[in-house]
Amino acid sequence: MNHAHDETGAGNGLLSNVNATAAAVTGTGTSAQWLARYSDSLMGVFGSPQRVLVRGAGALVWDADGKEYLDLLGGIAVNALGHAHPFVTSVISSQLATLGHVSNFFTSPTQIALAEKLLSLSQAPTGSKVFFANSGTEANEAAFKLARRHGKVHSPENGPSRSTILALEGAFHGRSMGALALTAKQAYREPFEPMPAGVRHIPFDDVEALRAAMDETVAALVIEPIQGEAGVRPLSLEYLRAARELTREAGALLILDEVQTGVGRTGEWFAGTAAGIVPDAMTLAKGLGGGFPIGAMITFGEGPSPLLSAGQHGTTFGGNPVATAAALATLHVLESANVLANVRAVSARFAEGLTGIAGVTQVRAHGLLIGFDVAEPIAAGIVTAALEAGFIINAPKPHTVRLAPPLNLTSQQAGSFLAALPALIETALAAQTLQGES
Ligand SMILES: *Cc1c(COP(=O)(O)O)cnc(C)c1O
Secondary structure, X not given: OXXXXXXXXXXXXXXOOOOOOOHHHHOOOOHHHHHHHHHHHOOHHHOOOOOOEEXXXXXXXXXXXXXXXXXXXXXXXXXXXXXXXXXXXXXXXXXXXXXXXXXXXXXXXXXXXHHHHHHHHOOOOOOOEEEEEOOHHHHHHHHHHHXXXXXXXOOOOOOOOOOEXXXXXXXXXXXXXXXXXXXXXXXXXXXXXXXXXXXXXXOOOOHHHHHHHOOOOEEEEEEOOEEOOOOOEEOOHHHHHHHHHHHHHHOOEEEEXXXXXXXXXXXXXXXXXXXXXXXXEEEEOHHHHOOOOXXXXXXXXXXXXXXXXXXXXXXXXXXXXXXXXXXXXHHHHHHHOOHHHHHHHHHXXXXXXXXXXXXXXXXXXXXXXXXXXXXOXXXXXXHHHHHHHOEEOEEXXXXXXXXXXOOOOOXXXXXXXXXXXXXXXXXXXXXXXXXXXX
């Protein structure tokens, strides 16, 4: 065989500029032009995008008209190190230029090193294992299947089958059918019923309700240590501990969905393990790849459960060299630049500053996953006013604003938002009044 062929693949003349940017293939346009093309070509599941973003650096992004924004949402808790972090970008580029994809018939050093790193950071005991996916919903699909396997293997011979999965009211676990079955929100579920069977939602943070629901038909309890989409609602430590004890006693798995809370977001590597909870499985995604898509499920210890075995689960892209390199690079920077200490410091700055602002009724700051409530249902109006003023934030509920900025946000950047917020609230209140009058 002749392996001495053209190594760049550029020799056919189709690729004349090896330093090409995406603009070479997209063309350019104003925001208005792009948005017209968007609505003609993209499925409307996300409504109308708020802006067309073309460039980012750290916590700043710019839209197609050149307007600058401080990104305090970080792609919904994804851009852990902001945009275009030089080290992460360099590792991703060099991995892609070396080996980009191999399929899971093969492995690669970055995949193995990342699995080892996650096991070490999560202090997972001997026997713990990692499965890589591409997103949060996929990580949770793996967990769903793990729960089903556990239930099948541990069902009594002549008794009822262990097929129930418990999840919480207010839960968000993703949009694919298994994860959607775990998600509580009726508006997301109803258009796609019937849901996969066997999932039951029980009241949030209610130990007695959990105790009552826990019987020999329960295969697993799936919980977010802090519900992100529900407006940054933490479970009490008492509940987390009871969840661990009651699932263990009942022979059910405890599965922590740390897709949003994991990988330093709360100022700890993982919210659940920082609280002293050792789950049977934990799912990760969002911040893990620093903006590059990757998800993971970690199973803890030999556990009471069989692992998914050869042929029982799979993915084409999951754990590919580029995604795992992106995650390794992100974790490396989070660790070596002591970013978690920054998360705690900037979180305290937000908590203190938000607490004093007129109209803010409650602040829930868990590292740089922050929810604050406002007296009137004007959260969406605050988001709109913020965009106009050059801040990207989010309103998961009518009364709640969420911040999930890059973990390397500076205290000054936090301060600039805190200084602007009173006027944003004023603007939103005025818009609400106008709406009421018209
Ligand atoms: C975002 C999220 C998911 C879904 O992740 P995707 O990558 O959007 O599929 C699942 N669980 C939690 C807790 C999340 O915040």
